[in-house]
């Protein structure tokens with residue numbers, strides 16, 4: 001009969017050709033009864049002898065693996081990277097040299113602080129980690145949607161995360177930084193101030209993963225075939241542009257749909273509307289690094305795009321949802337040390353520490369050094385080495401030789417390869433010491449640059465966010481210390497937050513390790529509003545219909561939104577939909593209390609006057625209109641909705657963000673206006 005084929009076996013819910021539907025245990029024993037534990041008599045005690053029940057419960061008891069200590073809540077998607085411009089002069093990496101080649105990828109988006117079950121719209125940094133399965137092994141770009149970090153040295157990471165996570169005594173708050181421990185730590189860590197500006201901006205409440213940037217954060221090296229090196233920073237630029245929700249929306253969305261971001265990604269990919277990001281590189285040399293006012297090895301600093309432009313070299317397309325969340329999204333193991341020949345690390349002390357941490361964490365999480373055998377982690381190029389055994393070894397090599405050097409014939413075992421990975425031979429010398437370089441001492445200049453680069457609306461949101469977060473700190477010393485730091489960044493901002501917190505005078509500024517540079521230029525690339533979508537592509541219109549609504553208007557709106565590449569959902573008072581003016585019933589995607597306006601980019605309300613009078617005491621209907629107004633959304637309507645709009649307190653305050661569709665042809669103008677995301681002027685208006 002020969003040897004067993006060891007590649008066969010393993011569980012699968014779906015039957016292969018020729019197999020039957022028979023249920024078995026994990027050992028392959030056919031199961032006749034999966035509903036009743038073996039007992040002694042119909043009402044007697046259960047017997048431990050029942051190997052079928054015991055195996056089932058045993059496996060269930062072990063289903064959970066430790067969640068990631070950070071970035072526990074994440075969402076993974078398959079895709080590919082296509083190189084548009086080869087850069088052999090900069091890097092010899094195959095992935096950067098073959099234009100048109102599609103490298104398979106797996107990207108996992110995440111929040112940092114919350115546990116696996118926390119809501120998607122927590123105010124938090126988003127992880128943006130991509131594994132490229134290149135022909136020369138896996139390259140993992142493990143970045144965030146913010147280009148700087150809280151700390152400069154990895155040794156501080158456990159403290160940062162302890163401070164951000166729920167307090168160890170009470171076990172709350174979950175998935176938020178609005179508490180004493182976090183701000184205590186931050187206010188004692190001036191190096192965090194640039195990051196503080198970023199996290200208090202709307203970057204931490206993105207509308208969707210599809211509308212946010214990604215950054216490799218650290219300075220890396222690119223090394224060409226001649227061994228010449230350049231420094232590089234990696235950027236992901238979303239083709240859809242940037243868009244965030246506003247804080248009050250985030251609070252409501254979290255209650256309404258805690259899976260808002262993962263659902264959005266699943267739906268877009270399911271609908272074939274594949275999100276794309278351009279991969280950009282900022283390349284610079286030692287000479288630039290020398291004259292740049294900040295240290296390029298300091299992960300709390302950016303290099304403004306206006307100083308070193310971002311050069312686009314390729315595109316990432318996310319085009320397939322996972323088949324199994326656990327097997328793929330949970331088990332994927334990113335490691336910053338996964339780099340390929342032609343890319344190298346820099347001496348950024350945060351990056352160097354990460355290179356230890358990620359490998360270590362995978363062993364804890366996945367339980368074996370053989371986590372690279374799990375399909376989602378396995379390279380898609382040949383893998384040949386002499387590592388063997390260990391828990392769950394799936395791909396132990398065949399043959400006799402498992403050491404080197406060896407004198408077995410060519411082909412018996414792998415050999416070192418000329419042209420394989422070589423570290424850039426950077427000259428290194430100096431005393432062994434624990435010290436922070438003087439060149440890392442500027443903590444406020446770029447924080448200020450970020451703040452002054454925002455539009456007034458965004459600056460107000462930042463002041464509000466800071467006030468909110470600090471208002472949740474019970475310790476006065478924490479609040480005052482933070483406001484003291486803000487004074488180094490912008491006196492106006494410090495004053496606004498101090499007023500919000502009810503301070504009677506501004507606290508002292510702490511002594512700065514280095515005096516801030518106050519004349520850095522504004523960088524328009526740092527604002528979300530200045531880099532918005534500009535169209536309705538990839539966005540969602542919610543049309544609230546009820547009996548007698550003008551069918552022509554609804555169909556014109558649908559046509560305009562879909563024509564612009566957007567999605568449309570119909571909301572109605574009942575799941576069954578509503579009969580419109582043409583006598584036909586239009587089905588609803590959502591019942592009104594399941595489809596509030598906070599879940600849409602823009603809304604329309606189309607109903608008869610009778611219906612509007614009927615629903616003008618209905619809280620979900622009132623909220624739909626009132627929230628759309630309060631969140632500065634563009635709103636389309638027909639005049640018949642007056643009774644509802646009056647009840648919602650908006651009828652007398654309708655501005656140019658409201659579109660009267662008595663003339664259905666105005667639908668296109670409405671959708672075009674939605675390209676501006678929101679009618680921001682409204683934010684300052686007070687309602688009834």
Ligand code: HDD
Nearest residue numbers: 068070071108127128129143144149154157217357358361
């Ligand atoms: Fe980290 C996960 C991004 C600093 C230690 N990190 C993790 C993930 C992302 C980042 C996106 C989730 C990966 C996934 O989806 O599985 N981390 C960053 C960025 C940082 C950063 C952009 C700063 C520039 N991280 C950082 C430091 C340390 C870690 C300084 C430790 C010294 N990070 C980890 C970790 C995690 C992790 C504990 C948890 C789960 C995992 O690695 O696989 O090792």
